[in-house]
Amino acid sequence: MVTFGFPEDLLKTQRELQQVNAELDALYERLPWSAEPLPGWTHTRGKGSCHETERDGSPGWTEDEKAEVARLRAHRLELVTTVITHPFWATCDDAPTARSALEHVHDRPDEPVA
Helix, strand or coil: CCCCCCCHHHHHHHHHHHHHHHHHHHHHHHCCCCCCCECCEEECCECCECCCEEECCECCCCHHHHHHHHHHHHHHHHHHHHHHCCHHHHHCCCHHHHHHHHHHCCCCCCCCCC
16 A cells, blocks of 8 residues: 655644535535525426426525535635645645545544555
Protein backbone atom coordinates (compact mmCIF):
# COMPACT_ATOMS: atom_id res chain seq x y z
CA MET A 1 0.00 0.00 0.00
CA VAL A 2 1.32 3.42 -0.97
CA THR A 3 1.51 6.02 1.79
CA PHE A 4 1.67 9.70 1.06
CA GLY A 5 2.85 11.28 4.30
CA PHE A 6 -0.10 13.65 4.58
CA PRO A 7 0.57 16.63 6.85
CA GLU A 8 -1.38 16.63 10.10
CA ASP A 9 -3.32 19.83 9.26
CA LEU A 10 -4.52 18.29 5.98
CA LEU A 11 -5.63 15.12 7.77
CA LYS A 12 -7.46 17.20 10.38
CA THR A 13 -9.23 19.26 7.69
CA GLN A 14 -10.23 16.11 5.79
CA ARG A 15 -11.67 14.57 8.96
CA GLU A 16 -13.63 17.75 9.69
CA LEU A 17 -14.88 17.79 6.10
CA GLN A 18 -16.17 14.25 6.49
CA GLN A 19 -17.91 15.21 9.74
CA VAL A 20 -19.58 18.24 8.15
CA ASN A 21 -20.71 16.11 5.19
CA ALA A 22 -22.20 13.57 7.61
CA GLU A 23 -23.99 16.36 9.54
CA LEU A 24 -25.38 17.79 6.31
CA ASP A 25 -26.53 14.36 5.11
CA ALA A 26 -28.27 13.71 8.45
CA LEU A 27 -29.93 17.13 8.32
CA TYR A 28 -31.20 16.51 4.78
CA GLU A 29 -32.67 13.19 5.96
CA ARG A 30 -34.69 14.99 8.64
CA LEU A 31 -35.86 17.88 6.48
CA PRO A 32 -38.94 17.94 4.26
CA TRP A 33 -38.18 17.05 0.63
CA SER A 34 -38.60 20.64 -0.57
CA ALA A 35 -37.13 23.79 0.94
CA GLU A 36 -40.24 25.70 -0.13
CA PRO A 37 -43.84 24.65 0.55
CA LEU A 38 -45.07 22.51 -2.35
CA PRO A 39 -48.09 20.29 -2.85
CA GLY A 40 -47.70 16.54 -3.08
CA TRP A 41 -48.61 14.42 -6.08
CA THR A 42 -49.66 11.04 -7.31
CA HIS A 43 -48.61 9.77 -10.72
CA THR A 44 -50.06 6.63 -12.17
CA ARG A 45 -48.65 4.49 -14.93
CA GLY A 46 -49.24 5.63 -18.45
CA LYS A 47 -49.09 9.01 -20.14
CA GLY A 48 -45.29 8.92 -20.21
CA SER A 49 -44.78 7.54 -16.70
CA CYS A 50 -43.32 4.05 -16.23
CA HIS A 51 -43.82 3.96 -12.48
CA GLU A 52 -46.46 4.94 -10.00
CA THR A 53 -45.13 7.60 -7.66
CA GLU A 54 -46.60 9.43 -4.76
CA ARG A 55 -45.27 12.15 -2.52
CA ASP A 56 -46.92 13.99 0.35
CA GLY A 57 -46.89 17.76 0.30
CA SER A 58 -43.88 19.56 1.75
CA PRO A 59 -44.38 22.24 4.38
CA GLY A 60 -40.98 23.67 3.40
CA TRP A 61 -38.07 24.41 5.69
CA THR A 62 -38.19 26.78 8.62
CA GLU A 63 -35.91 29.79 8.65
CA ASP A 64 -33.76 28.04 11.27
CA GLU A 65 -33.46 24.96 9.06
CA LYS A 66 -32.51 27.09 6.05
CA ALA A 67 -29.90 28.87 8.16
CA GLU A 68 -28.44 25.58 9.40
CA VAL A 69 -28.18 24.21 5.85
CA ALA A 70 -26.53 27.44 4.70
CA ARG A 71 -24.09 27.37 7.64
CA LEU A 72 -23.06 23.77 6.97
CA ARG A 73 -22.73 24.36 3.22
CA ALA A 74 -20.55 27.43 3.80
CA HIS A 75 -18.37 25.55 6.27
CA ARG A 76 -18.05 22.65 3.81
CA LEU A 77 -16.98 25.08 1.08
CA GLU A 78 -14.28 26.53 3.36
CA LEU A 79 -12.98 23.05 4.19
CA VAL A 80 -12.99 21.88 0.56
CA THR A 81 -11.13 25.03 -0.45
CA THR A 82 -8.56 24.41 2.27
CA VAL A 83 -8.05 20.82 1.14
CA ILE A 84 -7.74 21.49 -2.59
CA THR A 85 -5.44 24.50 -2.21
CA HIS A 86 -3.18 22.91 0.41
CA PRO A 87 0.54 23.25 -0.41
CA PHE A 88 0.98 19.49 -0.02
CA TRP A 89 -0.45 18.88 -3.50
CA ALA A 90 2.42 20.80 -5.15
CA THR A 91 4.88 18.35 -3.58
CA CYS A 92 3.00 15.23 -4.60
CA ASP A 93 4.01 13.18 -7.67
CA ASP A 94 0.55 11.61 -8.09
CA ALA A 95 -1.97 14.10 -6.73
CA PRO A 96 -5.11 12.34 -8.06
CA THR A 97 -4.18 9.06 -6.35
CA ALA A 98 -3.14 10.90 -3.19
CA ARG A 99 -6.42 12.83 -3.13
CA SER A 100 -8.35 9.60 -3.42
CA ALA A 101 -6.28 8.11 -0.60
CA LEU A 102 -6.92 11.17 1.56
CA GLU A 103 -10.66 10.86 1.03
CA HIS A 104 -10.54 7.34 2.47
CA VAL A 105 -7.73 7.70 5.00
CA HIS A 106 -10.13 7.73 7.96
CA ASP A 107 -12.29 4.85 6.71
CA ARG A 108 -10.10 2.27 8.40
CA PRO A 109 -8.88 3.48 11.80
CA ASP A 110 -6.68 0.41 12.27
CA GLU A 111 -4.34 1.48 9.45
CA PRO A 112 -1.68 4.18 9.69
CA VAL A 113 -2.70 7.52 8.15
CA ALA A 114 0.69 8.91 7.22
